[in-house]
Amino acid sequence: MNVGCWRRIESLMAMSYFFIFFVFFTCTVADDSIVSRFQEYLKINTAHPSPNYHEAANFILSQAKSLSLETQTIEFVKNKPLILLKWSGKNPNLPSILLNSHTDVVPVEPHKWSHPPFEATIDQGNIYARGSQDMKCVGLQYLEAIRRLKASNFEPLRTIYISFVPDEEIGGHDGAEKFASSNIFDEMNVGIMLDEGLASPDDNYRLFYAERCPMWLVIKATGAPGHGAKLYDNTAMENLFKSIESVRRFRASQLDLVKAGVKSEGEVVSVNMVFLKAGTPSPTGFVMNLQPSEAQAGFDIRVPPVADQASLERRIAEEWAPASRNMTYEFKQKVSVYDKNGKPILTAHDGSNPWWALLEGAIHKANRKFGKPEIFPASTDARYFRLKGVPAIGFSPMANTPILLHDHNEFLNKEEYLKGIEVYEHILKAFASSHVETKKDEAIRDEL
Structure with a gap:
């Protein structure tokens, strides 16, 4: 190959390098x-x-x-x-x-x-x-x-x-x-x-084709106040703890489904306690020898459109906050998983x-x-x-x-x-x- 050919090849290669550099830059x-x-x-x-x-x-x-x-x-x-x-x-x-x-x-x-x-x-x-x-x-x-x-x-x-x-x-x-x-x-x-x-x-x-809807729940327990040393049934704190334990068991059952790979996180009902409010305040903290007459806890609940929301509400009324234990509840926010026609809200x-x-x-x-x-x-x-x-x-x-x-x-x-x-x-x-x-x-x- 003659020198002219080499020079033309070198020239083309130089132009290629320049083009690559230009594009990169x-x-x-x-x-x-x-x-x-x-x-x-x-x-x-x-x-x-x-x-x-x-x-x-x-x-x-x-x-x-x-x-x-x-x-x-x-x-x-x-x-x-x-x-x-x-x-x-x-x-x-x-x-x-x-x-x-x-x-x-x-x-x-x-x-x-x-x-x-x-x-x-x-x-x-x-x-x-x-x-x-x-x-x-x-x-x-x-x-x-x-x-x-x-x-x-x-x-x-x-x-x-x-x-x-x-x-x-x-x-x-x-x-x-x-x-x-x-x-x-x-x-x-x-x-x-x-x-x-x-x-x-x-x-x-x-x-994502759908999402879980929030049900922000506050459970309140009431009972007669009593001396901190007294043992008796149906105190506000004991009743609330029974509810918290019931909620905890339900939460664990839902989490087990996720851990076992049976359902994804978005397909189960999530429940997380976000606040606990009880006790009688004092200048140094709380009164230690007085059982309070009220106690409440808040829960962030998220419900997927594939869940039975009505069944969950019955569980709350009958198991988590039964009136028979001097308990009441309210929703700070409750969003239905169903549309106006009663169908789950999701995108096909x-x-x-x-x-x-x-x-x-x-x-x-x-x-x-x-x-x-x-x-x-x-x-x-x-x-x-x-x-x-x-x-x-x-x-x-x-x-x-x-x-x-x-x-x-x-x-x-x-x-x-x-x-x-x-x-x-x-x-x-x-x-x-x-x-x-x-x-x-x-x-x-x-x-x-």
């Missing part, structure tokens, strides 16, 4: 910008009891402006802004897609964190911040996926809405609940909505729900994996939309990640965060391009 810069935007959002302190909602809203609106999305700021309750963004589809008559996330986060104990919880510090590739998993990651991943789709000149067939709601961590009553019950939501004609899920310790993403995850198949296909196309459909073990804003008859899927693309929501040192690896954006890009493309007919599509067609 460009991707690195783009990824750094994506992560920086995530960090900026995480640094906004939206922890209860005083979430800085307006700063979060301004940040979201600035991102929407950069993406040329339509914006609407709604305050169902003063100083609790709900931000609604819109990417109009080519066929506005088709049911739309709603991507929901909440802007608030739970309180922190900063001295128990290895990194300040609102500085979004990156350490060995992990982004430490309150909200990194629950769920500021998802809200920004929606927007970054839309940014990529717009850059590729993708045009959605269906309209896409993105909602950033307040107060999820304290029940969602001034946020998602009022939103789902509003005329604004009705006019959006939502056919499918996505909300938060959970991290997965392995490489299978977790998909079989062939009857085309959205579920589209979601699974999109995840496969992104070269990711997912596990068996699950019931979310706690409660999310999705319940308010399922009550309206809207299919809702809980999904947070966080694989190979410890579950740290509400925990100290909450973090999300930046590579997992970036992978999640790619997954949402595939999901949104599949959903927004879909011609499949849902029940709402059929109803619209019949009207036309």
Whole structure:
């Protein structure tokens, strides 16, 4: 081979190396910008009891402006802004897609964190911040996926809405609940909505089709006060302890089902005692020689839609707090697992729900994996939309990640965060391009 040929080969190789370096450099810069935007959002302190909602809203609106999305700021309750963004589809008559996330986060104990919880510090590739998993990651991943789709000149067939709601961590009553019950939501004609899920310790993403509903129970026992040395029946404390022991046995039976692999955590009734209140206060603590006339305990109960809620309520009345033992009870919150027609509140995850198949296909196309459909073990804003008859899927693309929501040192690896954006890009493309007919599509067609 002559010298000219070698020179041409060397020139081509040099150009190839330059191209590879250019692509690598460009991707690195783009990824750094994506992560920086995530960090900026995480640094906004939206922890209860005083979430800085307006700063979060301004940040979201600035991102929407950069993406040329339509914006609407709604305050169902003063100083609790709900931000609604819109990417109009080519066929506005088709049911739309709603991507929901909440802007608030739970309180922190900063001295128990290895990194300040609102500085979004990156350490060995992990982004430490309150909200990194629950769920500021998802809200920004929606927007970054839309940014990529717009850059590729993708045009959605269906309209896409993105909602950033307040107060999820304290029940969602001034946020998602009022939103789902509003005329604004009705006019959006939502056919499918996505909300938060959970991290997965392995490489299978977790998909949730329902969730457990809260029954916050307070049991109260009463009895005659007595000397601390006296033994007699039906004291308030003894009666309450009998109830606590009964609750403990039930809790153990449910936990045994999970430990044995018979049921998943979301399929059993969870009961956890959250407070115990009794005793007669004194300047130095409590009166030690006086048995109190009242005692009460609080329990956080979560009921899956596959459980018999009526049977559980009978157990509470007859076994946990029977009137025959001078006991009463009340629910601080009780959410039914049934809709207005008496059917369990859940989203179909079989062939009857085309959205579920589209979601699974999109995840496969992104070269990711997912596990068996699950019931979310706690409660999310999705319940308010399922009550309206809207299919809702809980999904947070966080694989190979410890579950740290509400925990100290909450973090999300930046590579997992970036992978999640790619997954949402595939999901949104599949959903927004879909011609499949849902029940709402059929109803619209019949009207036309």
